Amino acid sequence: MLEWPPMAAYDDFAWFYNRYWNEEFHGLAFPILERIWLARLPESAGILDLCCGTGYLASLLVSRGFQVTGVDASAEMIRYARQNAPGADFHVAEADCFSLPEVFDGAVSTFDSLNHILACEALEAAFRNTAAALRPGALFAFDMLLEEAYQNHWGESFALVRDDHVLTITGSGYDFRSRLARCSVTMFRLVEGAWRRSDVTIHERCYSPGEIDSALERAGFGELLCYDAGDLGMAGQLGEGRTFFVATRL
Ligand SMILES: C[S@@+](CC[C@H](N)C(=O)[O-])C[C@H]1O[C@@H](n2cnc3c(N)ncnc32)[C@H](O)[C@@H]1O
Numbered sequence: 001m002l003e004w005p006p007m008a009a010y011d012d013f014a015w016f017y018n019r020y021w022n023e024e025f026h027g028l029a030f031p032i033l034e035r036i037w038l039a040r041l042p043e044s045a046g047i048l049d050l051c052c053g054t055g056y057l058a059s060l061l062v063s064r065g066f067q068v069t070g071v072d073a074s075a076e077m078i079r080y081a082r083q084n085a086p087g088a089d090f091h092v093a094e095a096d097c098f099s100l101p102e103v104f105d106g107a108v109s110t111f112d113s114l115n116h117i118l119a120c121e122a123l124e125a126a127f128r129n130t131a132a133a134l135r136p137g138a139l140f141a142f143d144m145l146l147e148e149a150y151q152n153h154w155g156e157s158f159a160l161v162r163d164d165h166v167l168t169i170t171g172s173g174y175d176f177r178s179r180l181a182r183c184s185v186t187m188f189r190l191v192e193g194a195w196r197r198s199d200v201t202i203h204e205r206c207y208s209p210g211e212i213d214s215a216l217e218r219a220g221f222g223e224l225l226c227y228d229a230g231d232l233g234m235a236g237q238l239g240e241g242r243t244f245f246v247a248t249r250l
Contacts, residue, residue, distance in 0.1 A: 022056035037141035045105035051113030055081025095126035127219030149241025
């Protein structure tokens, strides 16, 4: 697979993401994945981690004996992933245009990564590419945010201030018509005596359960199971409006 060099939104965010955004989410999500998905995979299964980020989940899966391949659009996130999960294989590629051989027994995509895909056609293409990499009968687990999460939380702000790094996140709210949500991240890091600033904007799109279901069906998945994250024990804001899906490659 070709490496994909252009700058991705998470490149500048990768250092902070790697430091602050892994344990809290996966501490809650991993037990859920174990219950609804991993328990149904064969031992030592080959797993595709789509939008794998900095490889935290990949490292948990490798430590349990799974063979993991991660794909992410951000070269910088993948650079951390290679450090965090040296036993896994990683590729820099966009979800809607990657291609891998049909060798995987399972696929996963976590932390509303698929909401970062901003058009229905691209979401369907990501599902199609995932289906093409899966053996028939393989299970694809992913979580996505539904409207409740965007309505309730995407106008909020967050700040983190440390001696040598500072981050602010300002939610710009949720647009009901376009179903797009946006937040601006401003970061400072003290590197070799100088403060370095970077800014990124994270865009997400809200899809209805019906749109997700139809896109999966057109891409070659069926037998869709949906679980509300709160019902599965994901407490607090992280679980609010989040749904876990498990689809079977037909
Ligand atoms: C919120 S992070 C989640 C990372 C990881 N799955 C986790 O659970 O920590 C979203 C990730 O999706 C990646 N991403 C966003 N849009 C993408 C796309 N179109 N193709 C591939 N990766 C994408 C970002 O680079 C980022 O690493």
